[in-house]
Amino acid sequence: MARIFWVTCPKCNKRFYCHSEELLHKKIDLLCPYCGIYFPQEQSPKIQE
Numbered sequence: 001m002a003r004i005f006w007v008t009c010p011k012c013n014k015r016f017y018c019h020s021e022e023l024l025h026k027k028i029d030l031l032c033p034y035c036g037i038y039f040p041q042e043q044s045p046k047i048q049e
């Protein structure tokens with residue numbers, strides 16, 4: 001089973017999950033599926049592994 005982590009969007013404050021192997025702690029912008037913005041992981045108000 002893939003490991004995931006939860007991210008809170010800095011714009012709409014909704015939570016969504018991403019796959020850890022692909023994205024966690026990497027310099028890849030995340031895409032919020034709710035409002036459609038891309039943002040760096042450092043901008044998320046909360047990341048829960």
Ligand SMILES: [Zn+2]
Nearest residue numbers: 009012032035
């Ligand atoms: Zn959002």
